[in-house]
Amino acid sequence: MNVELALPTRRHEDFRYADIAALETVWPIVTEEIAVADGAEDSLQIVETGTGAVARHIAITLGKGAKFDLRVLTAGPAYGRIAVDVRLAEGADFTLGAAQLATAEETLEIVTEVTHAGLNATSEQIVRTVLAGKSVGTYLGRIAVERGADGTDAEQSVRAMLLERTATANARPELEIYADDVKAAHGCAVGELDAQGLFYLMSRGLTPPQAKRLMLQAFIAEAFTGAAGEEELSAAAIARLEAIL
């Protein structure tokens, strides 16, 4: 168990927290450590649908050839922070599929640090954020490729959808690469629902909230594709989308 006692401040060079005031209410955060042995596979599904503040810090260490599948749905908390540190040894594979859905004054963030420490490790992160009202959704994703970690393949796909112009989306992908043979792809987009698509769906009889919900369901679906708990995650996400719309 690893507990950081001092609350971070905005002066920190490595400042990665969206809401210090809310953070104070859940501080200190106990790091949840997960180690996956060489060649082993594990997974974790995090569903935070309560309304209170929640902050979790998960540190995952993957042995040689180990695999980890992490799925996250944050949909409900006034402040919701999921921080994930992952360290991959040779040939390890890490998948993150995350969706965060917020409305009103909610602040949600996903903060990752994925370190490729060995040869030929692969990581893929898919993060989808839906923001209504005056909510704030943040993704900070750092990928570090250590010296000698050739053959690294690291992907980030980050998209946010603003349902109202009063909402704020932040996305900051960071790459720190100290190896030569590296594939690191990151895509990042913030957008609004396609008006043409909405009209098409409504012209067939869907009410405006139904049409939006269907398009948003499709928007976040990729984050849960292939998850063991795909249906459960989708159902929880749809319930929250219906409440937001």
Added chain:
Amino acid sequence: MLKIENLQANVADKPILKGLSLTINPGEIHAIMGPNGAGKSTLGYTLGGRPGYEVTGGSVDFAGQDLLELEPHERAAAGLFLGFQYPVEIPGVSFVQFLREAANAQRKGRGEEPLSGGEFLKLAKEKAGLLRMDMDMLKRPVNVGFSGGEKKRAEMVQMGILNPKLAILDETDSGLDIDALRICGEGINAIMRAPDKAVLLITHYQRLLDYVKPDFVHVLAAGRIVKSGGPDLALRLEEEGYEAVVQEAA
């Protein structure tokens, strides 16, 4: 069924429809033809209630209701179907899921019981069959990766499933090869040729009208209907061109 009187509409503050009047009775098939920029698609979108198509004058009565007061989904529930010239691709949403929700939303709007999954699939299969479309295609995301012809056939399958009173079909024939044109034409006849239904075909060309015989043909130019006639008017247009017919009417 549909009574349009002196309809005027703007797109981006520019007047496009400038006093269009048209009455369609149950059992009738009307074709609106006209040159590019005449306002044909604007008419379709305005009747469908698309945002950005602003009605500035006139009235539209649809089966006893003021159509212009209704939201797009309410127009659908009232029995209006708009076939799109360019059907929209919606990644991640399957046709089956979307159409079942749409059919049931319409039924709810009319105070009817929803269709069960089994009932819906049976209906979808029957209508897809009319358009020679494989059910597997309807399990795919809406219009994604469909060819132009497949999109138009899928529009007709949607029309079959939703079973409207009035279908406004905006250039359903564009992008179709000869076989697909015939299949779509036969589909329109099978689904919409009925004493209590009506169709408004919006088209550039006479060729669709070989399969779907209209009772009335209208020429739209500069935002107004300038000439109306029977099926022979379409043939004349094809021979003489719009310009001659429009000038003669002026």
